[in-house]
Amino acid sequence: MKDRTSGRATAGAAVMAVALLCALQGSSASAGADTDAGTDADSAPEQVCVGTQPMGSLPRFSPRGSTDDNPLFRTLMYIDKTADARYSAVFTGLSVDEEHQAVDVYRMPSAVLDAEVCGAAEKGVTVRLHDADANRKDLDALAGRISADMHRWDGTFSLRQVGVDERGFVFVGVDDPTKAEPVLKEIFGEHHIKVEHAEQAEAFTG
Template sequence: MDYRSLAAGTAAAAAVVGLALYVDASEKGHADVDVVSTAPETCAGGRPGSGVDEEGTDDTPLYRTIARIDELAAGRHADVFTGLAVDEDRDAADVWRIPSAAFDAAVCDLAEKGVTVRLHDADANRAELDALADRIGEDMNRWNGTFQLREVGVDEHGYVSVGVDDPEVARPLIEDAFGDEHIRVEHVEQAGLD
């Protein structure tokens, strides 16, 4: 699937030592992701579209729906929202959240006609994941000489991705320090200066 990133807001955390420590987390929780989930709940938008977004500019039903989901997720439902990805090819939004009938109903009610919303289960909200990513990133010098911590970011599926040079060495140390819940330690290449 070809997903378009909606990098809105500011980065949740960033630190640079050597060439890179990259935090791929945005305030709104949008990212390029591959959807890997079993049978998400879906709803089809029925709200009539205006052809003009709230700022008065032309927009698409999908992006007006995304803007409304952002507002909802930042407000009264922040405690259940995990992340969001956009599937432009299918006019769909993939939303990861802690299951909540109220949130699901609100999201489905605001989706415009022609937009599909796919709801995926997660067991942590975005604020919890951002806080975990911040703690791991702030403690990066702890590993000097053991392994290279290259990037830390929140994945919209509901976990913190920790990119290192040697996952076999890093995984037990990171899990010992931060637990193994909501953390995936993976190999990433060192970022180059362009």
């Protein structure tokens, strides 16, 4: 199973105006299989490296004995924290593929970042590096602009979800993509926006 995650902790596709999709501390839905929003969702990685560091060489991010205390999780957390803190100008996001013990890293091309994450990975973990053309900070800002006024579009279409996909675009869920897409792209630009249909979320009652 491939669980998409990103460099910022948020919940997945939810009712919230800015539901930063694919979050690190919570599983979330991917924003679709294909996109023309600035990245190929299923593109092959530009580089693949396999971890060489001894198991347990990276810091633990969970209590000892936790099921999350394993090479894949430690590598994932190290890459997330390092990329966000030191390489925010190029880091876009990441996802984890538990089935293949792999971490997918999406970033603007950076030899320095690539060397950092490949050199840190523990044995048994594969790091797959994918090109993107926007960093997470800029995508977060774009998502915030789109969702700043949820009711701005009332009468034209219903804006239901907005979230950043780690592959390098902002997913926008609406009731009527045919009406919404040209309006949103005229205002916010052609690139880095993917508009799709999203069902109206229902309030949970216990």
